[in-house]
Each structure stands twice: as structure tokens, then as C-alpha cells.
Amino acid sequence: MNLLNPVSAFNEWTDHFLTRYLVRKGRLQRLQLDAYRSYGTASRIYVKGRLLGDRGLQPQTATDSGWRNFRSMVRRFNSREIAGADLVAELPDGSQHLVTTDDEGYFTLILKPQALPAPAAYLWYPISVRVARLPPPFGPGQPAVQATASVLVPPPSAEFGVISDLDDTVFETRATNLFKMLARTLLSNAHSRQPFEGVAAFYRQLQRGRTGQPDNPFFYVSSSPWNLYDMLDEFMGLHELPPGPLLLRDFTIGTPRTTPPPGITGSAAIHFAHKLHEIDDILTTYPMLPFVLCGDSGQEDARIYREVVRRHPGRIRAIYIRDVQVPARALLVGPIIEELKVAGVPMLLVPDYAAAAAHAAAMGLVA
Numbered sequence: 001m002n003l004l005n006p007v008s009a010f011n012e013w014t015d016h017f018l019t020r021y022l023v024r025k026g027r028l029q030r031l032q033l034d035a036y037r038s039y040g041t042a043s044r045i046y047v048k049g050r051l052l053g054d055r056g057l058q059p060q061t062a063t064d065s066g067w068r069n070f071r072s073m074v075r076r077f078n079s080r081e082i083a084g085a086d087l088v089a090e091l092p093d094g095s096q097h098l099v100t101t102d103d104e105g106y107f108t109l110i111l112k113p114q115a116l117p118a119p120a121a122y123l124w125y126p127i128s129v130r131v132a133r134l135p136p137p138f139g140p141g142q143p144a145v146q147a148t149a150s151v152l153v154p155p156p157s158a159e160f161g162v163i164s165d166l167d168d169t170v171f172e173t174r175a176t177n178l179f180k181m182l183a184r185t186l187l188s189n190a191h192s193r194q195p196f197e198g199v200a201a202f203y204r205q206l207q208r209g210r211t212g213q214p215d216n217p218f219f220y221v222s223s224s225p226w227n228l229y230d231m232l233d234e235f236m237g238l239h240e241l242p243p244g245p246l247l248l249r250d251f252t253i254g255t256p257r258t259t260p261p262p263g264i265t266g267s268a269a270i271h272f273a274h275k276l277h278e279i280d281d282i283l284t285t286y287p288m289l290p291f292v293l294c295g296d297s298g299q300e301d302a303r304i305y306r307e308v309v310r311r312h313p314g315r316i317r318a319i320y321i322r323d324v325q326v327p328a329r330a331l332l333v334g335p336i337i338e339e340l341k342v343a344g345v346p347m348l349l350v351p352d353y354a355a356a357a358a359h360a361a362a363m364g365l366v367a
Contacts, residue, residue: 030054031082031142035129035149036229037245039219041285042116045151047089047109047127050226051101053080057230066187073186076227077251081105084135089149090128092117098132104250106226116153123217124243125151152245154217154286159209160317160365161286162242163279164294165301166222166232168324170241171195173298190234196322198353200241205357205366206292207242212367218244221278223271223299225251247278272300276307283312290317292365294356297349298324302333309345318363319347320356 035049055075060068085101091113099107107129119125130146154161167173167181171193174180184193207214218241224232226248233246249270283291293308293316295301305319319340321333330349337347346363350356360366 031131031134031145033087033129033131033145033147034229035127035147036226037150037152037233037243039152039217039245039282039285040111041153043112044285045091045111045113045125045127045153046285047107047111047129047149047151049107049129049147049149050105051082051085051087051107051131051145052105053082055079060189060191062191064189064192069187069189069192072189076231077225079105079227082134085131086133088130088132092125092127106250119153122214123152123155125153127151152217152243154289155215157211157213158215158217158289159211160290160292161217161219161282162203162206162244162292162294163219163221163282164203165275165296166220166224168296168298169196169294169301169322170199170220171235185228190231190238193235195235195239195241196353198357200239202353202357202360203242203294204240206360208366210364210367214242218242219247219282220244221247221275221282223249223274225249227251249274268300272304275300275304279304279308280311283308283315290315292317292360293319294322295319296322296324297329297333298326302336302347305347306336306340309340309343313343316345317365318360319345320359321347321349322353322356323349323351 030053032052032054033049034052035047038046038048040046055078057072057075060072081101081103082105083101083103087099087101087107089097089099089109089111091097091111093114093116095114097109097111099109101107116125127149128146129149130144131142134142164170173184203218207216207218209216220236222232229246229248232248236243293305295305302321305316309316323330333347333349337349340347346359348356348359350359357366
């Protein structure tokens with residue numbers, strides 16, 4: 001028995017009790033419907049989001065103090081989830097689908113449209129989602145709450161897809177040092193964080209591949225919690241990273257959905273299981289599309305990607321692991337590089353993205 005499960009259950013119960021109390025006292029009048037970017041095909045699309053009490057987040061700038069960023073971060077994590085609400089999602093073909101939010105306010109839909117029209121924006125389809133019914137103790141006459149989810153559907157001309165980590169791959173988090181990681185996460189915002197030099201340009205090269213058209217889809221798989229979605233989404237837009245679904249993790253205590261390899265325990269096991277589960281789903285959704293994987297040596301990316309190669313032989317074109325300059329972590333990557341070389345999959349431990357771009361060009365992945 002996992003002794004953490006009762007702790008998680010108690011935490012959920014107290015959250016729901018406080019939410020109901022605030023509703024009865026009239027202190028939770030504004031709601032916020034988050035519709036996350038997701039992905040799919042012409043015949044099967046995936047939609048995910050969350051219904052919360054409005055967190056009162058204000059626009060942030062690069063000059064905001066660490067204290068203001070910290071207060072915003074507290075609001076992100078001190079969320080009031082709305083469980084048991086009925087939502088209606090409308091597809092571009094006009095069909096409507098009902099879904100109910102779970103105990104953490106999340107909703108997930110896997111839909112099969114009859115026919116998709118041309119995308120409203122290149123590669124992206126809008127899915128309208130609205131609240132149809134709120135559970136007690138909400139009364140009648142609540143303001144309308146709606147949002148639009150954007151669903152990525154790669155075109156037939158896509159040469160390959162790209163799956164990338166975020167922390168210490170796109171921007172510095174110092175995940176190998178708990179205190180430095182917390183400081184960077186809690187005291188910064190989308191404007192004050194900076195991407196690694198060359199990462200945005202390299203990713204745009206991969207998006208355009210050999211044809212020069214931005215056809216190659218990007219997917220960002222991270223163990224960061226969904227509470228940070230708005231900040232990460234804004235960061236990507238500010239620094240012109242290729243837009244793609246952000247596949248994050250629920251910030252709750254629980255057991256991994258996938259059994260990790262021997263020797264991986266605790267938070268590393270949850271990180272491993274989450275990322276492997278999401279990557280499995282992506283590769284299963286696009287069985288004819290090869291992929292490039294990008295990560296870093298700070299956590300478990302090299303071992304996760306080795307397992308992806310084992311599960312999906314012939315699907316991975318190249319793997320780029322950014323060196324976080326921790327020698328002990330680099331030593332763990334070396335044997336995996338040699339192992340994958342035998343499997344015919346190049347994995348590179350790169351000091352910067354100029355080295356990754358040069359290799360991608362030599363392989364013919366980019367023009």
C-alpha cells in the first residue's frame with residue numbers, strides 16, 4: 001500500500017471543503033476555464049483543460065520584483081478546483097460533446113470528428129469549450145464561462161516530429177539542485193526567464209526541416225505542474241519557440257502510471273513514468289511519423305529516451321541531450337550513447353545548440 005495516497009486524498013478533501021465554503025460565502029464568483037493546447041489527427045483529437053476559481057493573476061513584466069513573482073506563483077498553486085461541472089466541447093464539424101470535470105477540476109476528451117475543415121491557423125484547429133452546468137453549491141445565473149482549445153494536427157507533408165523537454169533543455173532550472181530550482185521557479189516569470197542561446201533558432205530549423213515549411217510538429221513534455229501552464233505558454237510565445245502542445249503533470253502525490261526501470265525511485269520514478277507515458281501516446285498517435293528527441297543530462301531524459309527507442313524501434317531519427325555541466329550526470333549518459341549507437345540511433349551530448357544544429361544539418365534533418 002502506498003502511504004502517500006491517503007495524504008493526497010486528505011489534501012483533495014480539504015481543497016473541496018474550502019472551495020464549497022468560499023462559494024457559499026459568495027467569495028468565489030469568477031471562474032476561469034483553461035483549455036490547453038493539445039494534438040490529434042484528422043480522425044481522432046485529444047482535448048484537455050481545467051476549471052478553476054479565477055486566480056487573480058496580473059500581467060507580468062521583466063522588471064517585476066522577485067517578491068511580486070513569488071506572490072503570483074502562490075496564486076497559481078493555491079488554486080480552487082471546480083469538480084463535477086458539466087462542460088460542452090464543440091468540434092469544427094458542429095458536433096457537441098459533454099464532459100464532466102474530475103476531482104482536480106480537469107477534463108479530458110478523446111473525440112472522433114466526422115470531418116475536419118481547413119485549420120483556422122496553420123496546423124491548428126479551434127475547439128470551443130463552455131461550462132453548461134455548475135455543481136452545488138453554485139446557484140443559477142452564473143456568468144458564462146468559455147474558452148477555446150487549440151488542437152495540433154500535423155499535415156501529410158510533415159517529415160518528422162520533435163519531442164522536447166523544457167527544464168534545463170530550453171531554459172535553465174538547475175533541476176539537479178533543489179534549492180536553486182525552487183528559487184528560479186518561484187522568483188521568476190515568463191519575461192525574466194531566458195532561453196538557452198540558440199535553442200529557439202535550432203528548434204525553428206527543426207520545425208522547417210529540409211523543405212523550409214513549418215510543417216514538423218513540436219510537442220513539449222515536462223514534469224512541471226499544470227499550474228505553470230500560463231507562464232510556460234507565454235514564455236514560448238515571447239521567445240518565438242515553435243508552438244506545440246504542453247504536456248505537463250498533475251501536481252499531486254501518487255504512484256507512477258508506468259513502472260520505471262530498477263534503481264529509479266521516488267520523484268525520479270514519477271518523472272520517468274509521466275514523460276514515458278506521454279511520449280508513448282504521441283508516437284502511438286502518429287505511427288508513420290519519425291521523431292527527434294531533445295532533452296538534458298540533468299535528470300532522466302537519456303534513460304527515458306533509451307526506453308522510447310526500445311519500445312518504438314525504427315521511429316527515432318536522432319536524440320540531442322544538452323550537457324548541464326554536472327560531470328556525474330554526463331558519465332551516466334555515455335554508456336547509453338554507446339548502447340543506442342548499436343541500435344542505429346545517434347544520441348549526442350551537446351555543449352550548446354550550435355553543435356546540435358551542425359549535426360542535424362549533417363544528417364539531412366534540416367536544410
